[in-house]
Amino acid sequence: MKKRPSTVCPIVYALDIWGDPWSLVILRDVLIHNKRHYREFLASRERISTNILSARLQSLVDAGLLVKTEGDSNRAQTMYRPTQKALDLFPVVFAIMHWGLKYNPNTDMTIPIMQELTTNEKGLELRLLQNFEDVTS
Amino acid sequence: MKKRPSTVCPIVYALDIWGDPWSLVILRDVLIHNKRHYREFLASRERISTNILSARLQSLVDAGLLVKTEGDSNRAQTMYRPTQKALDLFPVVFAIMHWGLKYNPNTDMTIPIMQELTTNEKGLELRLLQNFEDVTS
DNA sequence: TAAATGTACTTGCATATCGCAAGTACATGA
DNA sequence: TCATGTACTTGCGATATGCAAGTACATTTA
Known part of the structure; x- marks a missing residue:
């Protein structure tokens, strides 16, 4: 992704x-599917490749959307957690989902979220936000 | 932009x-700034290059978001108008704008839309939709 | 009416990004 | 010790992009 200099828009x-085509897929997994680990992102249906995943995670950390915490002496414990800036993307993600659903x-539609999105969006958001109480509190 | 085959998400x-990095800029110009002509898109602050603009307009037409109407014997009359599928992106565009504003x-903030977005989003949407009554009626 | 200008493109080419396969460094488990 | 898992990096060919230039047709200006 090219970097446009500071924009007014x-x-x-x-x-x-x-x-870019991948960052929102990662954010979807973080926000909606509650994923935290590299291996979990890799396992998504969309089959992101390892170099891209690594680069995107890094750029999302740089942009202040994710925080990376590394386990001491165990790389398998590395976690990527959303910041408030990422949680504020819930309305965006939901709006996109509504459009995509249409x-x-x-x-x-067997994915449970899909039903709930149309019938109880606000409840869905509040429930998902409970996964991130450490961030929001 | 790569084409992923039919997705379930x-x-x-x-x-x-x-x-991709450009389509939403074009859609922003169509939906919010009421642009219709190739030359108007070219004039955006973001300085899209002609080959990309041409390719993106084509792909948005192919995806059913824009309709291209060519003037008879005058290319300067060529217009790109949004379909209902594009108008349904208003909530997405507004959600993104809220996030970007934050x-x-x-x-x-001197762009008039910005003030109105925070104070009267629904009114803004309805007013903008009046630009497209031919589509919505 | 000839020349200049505008409009909607396409083409060429260097560069950036991506997809895929493979490799690496470190840790745990059998 | 050997296999497995995890979070990466590297290499390389393919695709996409940025930029400059060119094209074909129409209108405007001199």
Whole structure:
């Protein structure tokens, strides 16, 4: 992703941070599927490759959306957790999901989130936010 | 932008259509700044290059977000208008703008839209939609 | 009416980014 | 000790992008 210099437009600012094809997939996994570990992101259906995953995690940390905590003497404990700045993307992610739900005929409606999104979005958001009480409190 | 085959995830579906760094800039110009012509998109602050603009307009037409109408015997009349599928991105665009407003310290608050977004989002959306009554009616 | 200008593109080319496969360094488990 | 797992990095060919230039057609200006 190219870096546009400081922009005056909030949309371009956002795109410069997570407007590539992969960052939002990672953020979706963090926010909605409660993933924390490198191995979990790798396992997503979309099959992100390791070099890209590594680079995107790094850039999301640099942009202040994720915080990386490394376990002492065990790399398997490395975790990526969202900051408030990432949690504030919930409305964006939900809006995108609404749009995708309307127009993607292949959406898998058996994913529990999908039903709840249409029937009880606010409740869904509050429930998901409970995964991050350490951040929000 | 790579094409992932048909996805089951509404977010990935959306990203495959407008998840590149430029499509949303064009859609912003169509939806919010009421632009219709190639020359108007070219004039944006972000300085999209002609080959990219041409390719993105084409892919947005292919994805059913824009409709291209060519003037008879005058290319200067060529217009790109949003479909309902594009108008349904208003909530997405607004959500992104809210996030960008919160975190981009360089946002130009003198752009009239910015004030209105925070004080009267629904009114703003309705007013902007009046630009597209031919689509929505 | 000839020349200049504008518009919507396409083309070429250097560079950046990506997908994929493989390798690395360290830790745990059998 | 040997296999396995985890979080990466590296190499390389393929794709996408940025930039400059060119093209074809229409209108405007002199």
